[in-house]
Amino acid sequence: MHIMEGYLPASHAIGWYAVSAPFFVAGALKIRKIVAERPEARMTLAASGAFAFVLSALKIPSVTGSCSHPTGTGLGAIIFGPSVMAVLGVIVLLFQALLLAHGGLTTLGANAFSMAIVGPWVAWGIWKLGRGVGLSVAFSVFFAAMLGDLATYVTTALQLALAYPDPASGFIGAAVKFGSIFAFTQVPLAIVEGLLTVIVMDALAGKVPDDQKLRILAGEAR
Amino acid sequence: MSIASLDRIASTGRWRNRPLAEKALIGLGFLILAVTLPPWPGAVFVTAAMLAVTFGLARVSVKLWLAIAALPLGFLIPGSLVLLVQLGPEGIGLAPGGAQEAALLVLRALAATTCLIFLATTTPAADLVAGLRRFGLPSEIVEIALLMYRFVFILAEEATAMTVAQRARLGHSTRARWLRSTGQVIAALLPRAMARARRLEVGLAARGWQGEMRVLSDRARASWLSLGAILAAQAAVAILGMLL
Numbered sequence: 001m002h003i004m005e006g007y008l009p010a011s012h013a014i015g016w017y018a019v020s021a022p023f024f025v026a027g028a029l030k031i032r033k034i035v036a037e038r039p040e041a042r043m044t045l046a047a048s049g050a051f052a053f054v055l056s057a058l059k060i061p062s063v064t065g066s067c068s069h070p071t072g073t074g075l076g077a078i079i080f081g082p083s084v085m086a087v088l089g090v091i092v093l094l095f096q097a098l099l100l101a102h103g104g105l106t107t108l109g110a111n112a113f114s115m116a117i118v119g120p121w122v123a124w125g126i127w128k129l130g131r132g133v134g135l136s137v138a139f140s141v142f143f144a145a146m147l148g149d150l151a152t153y154v155t156t157a158l159q160l161a162l163a164y165p166d167p168a169s170g171f172i173g174a175a176v177k178f179g180s181i182f183a184f185t186q187v188p189l190a191i192v193e194g195l196l197t198v199i200v201m202d203a204l205a206g207k208v209p210d211d212q213k214l215r216i217l218a219g220e221a222r
Numbered sequence: 223m224s225i226a227s228l229d230r231i232a233s234t235g236r237w238r239n240r241p242l243a244e245k246a247l248i249g250l251g252f253l254i255l256a257v258t259l260p261p262w263p264g265a266v267f268v269t270a271a272m273l274a275v276t277f278g279l280a281r282v283s284v285k286l287w288l289a290i291a292a293l294p295l296g297f298l299i300p301g302s303l304v305l306l307v308q309l310g311p312e313g314i315g316l317a318p319g320g321a322q323e324a325a326l327l328v329l330r331a332l333a334a335t336t337c338l339i340f341l342a343t344t345t346p347a348a349d350l351v352a353g354l355r356r357f358g359l360p361s362e363i364v365e366i367a368l369l370m371y372r373f374v375f376i377l378a379e380e381a382t383a384m385t386v387a388q389r390a391r392l393g394h395s396t397r398a399r400w401l402r403s404t405g406q407v408i409a410a411l412l413p414r415a416m417a418r419a420r421r422l423e424v425g426l427a428a429r430g431w432q433g434e435m436r437v438l439s440d441r442a443r444a445s446w447l448s449l450g451a452i453l454a455a456q457a458a459v460a461i462l463g464m465l466l
Binding site: 002003004005006007008009010013028031032035039040042043044045046047048049050051053054055057058059060061070075079087088091094095097098099100101102104105106160164166167168169173174176177178181182192195196197198199200201202203204 | 224225228229250253256257258290291293294297298300301303304305307308309310311315317318319320323327330331332333334335337338339341342347350351360362363365366367369370371372373374376377378381385397400401402404405406407408409410411412413415416418419420422423427431432
């Protein structure tokens with residue numbers, strides 16, 4: 001869920017930029033190191049980012065409305081790792097603002113925090129946790145993608161509540177308000193995206209006959 | 223709106239060859255004014271100025287503009303209606319001053335959105351990203367962003383072709399099939415993207431690529447006169463917005 005251009009007051013916009021900046025810088029340093037060691041990784045990273053962007057423009061059926069689009073947060077985090085996803089995610093968000101008028105420039109910091117930082121880290125954490133406790137790949141992928149999406153949506157609702165607290169019940173009340181109004185679209189979307197990501201990982205697993213390719217998919221870009 | 227449509231508008235538009243500095247100053251300058259000035263009347267002036275520039279000078283089609291603006295408005299409507307109600311100990315009620323707060327929010331968000339759409343419809347995203355170098359973004363990141371930009375349209379076209387092929391074969395006939403088809407598109411797209419990246423890299427390496435794309439830019443440089451005029455207009459909007 002992208003916060004639109006101009007929705008957040010200037011102080012919040014700047015604040016979220018400041019919160020997201022360290023993650024972006026850490027990811028950028030990591031990419032700089034990867035690129036210095038292997039210049040060809042630029043291409044892989046660029047193709048991965050473009051893939052994430054195109055993925056977010058595909059239409060998927062949604063339970064409530066006519067259709068919606070996946071975020072790709074969970075898939076990206078599982079395949080590329082969360083620290084690289086922070087940078088790729090910010091670039092994807094920038095292109096979404098400039099090519100689709102989706103999201104915005106003043107709200108880029110806030111959107112980056114929910115979609116390129118919280119979502120991927122949660123998805124990656126759940127994926128590792130799921131595999132760690134012996135859950136099957138399909139279940140781990142499902143929960144990683146679904147909870148990654150839900151974490152993004154909850155973060156966005158909290159960001160909105162922080163900017164516009166309820167006159168009677170303050171921050172908590174506003175969080176409930178924003179959370180419930182967008183829940184109609186976001187909760188079904190998270191479940192659909194979880195299922196979708198399972199289908200994708202399943203199909204991808206069938207496409208990697210040799211170790212070489214598996215290594216590419218599992219972490220060359222990490 | 224497909225992925226390429228806004229970029230096509232920007233690349234074929236009347237302001238395509240205006241200096242980047244001018245367009246960036248107009249779009250970003252007014253964007254800053256839109257979020258910092260008091261929404262009434264500041265944001266109204268910003269909206270009026272941006273619409274005049276977008277339609278009057280850059281000659282963006284009104285129909286296209288409305289199609290682009292539909293998406294952010296889909297967020298704005300529920301996002302502003304929320305401010306009308308409050309959750310108190312007695313349950314849900316109308317918020318005191320909620321209508322005013324919602325109206326101010328709508329004004330500010332609309333003003334900012336006109337600035338974003340101005341930038342998006344007059345300046346190809348690649349120009350703007352290339353311009354980020356001047357703001358001190360590391361060249362590695364800018365290069366990756368520009369390469370990504372080149373990949374986006376190729377992959378989008380592949381994804382569209384796959385989706386069309388699936389639809390023609392009843393791939394979207396039920397919700398479950400639709401979801402499965404989309405999953406298959408994504409799964410087919412990733413290895414193709416990686417293979418394309420590898421081919422491009424091999425081709426460039428054979429030509430002695432050192433990891434930097436140098437391209438000739440023949441864009442006109444911004445004149446101090448026009449930059450000054452833009453700044454003067456923005457100062458006027460800022461003063462009017464604060465005084466009135």
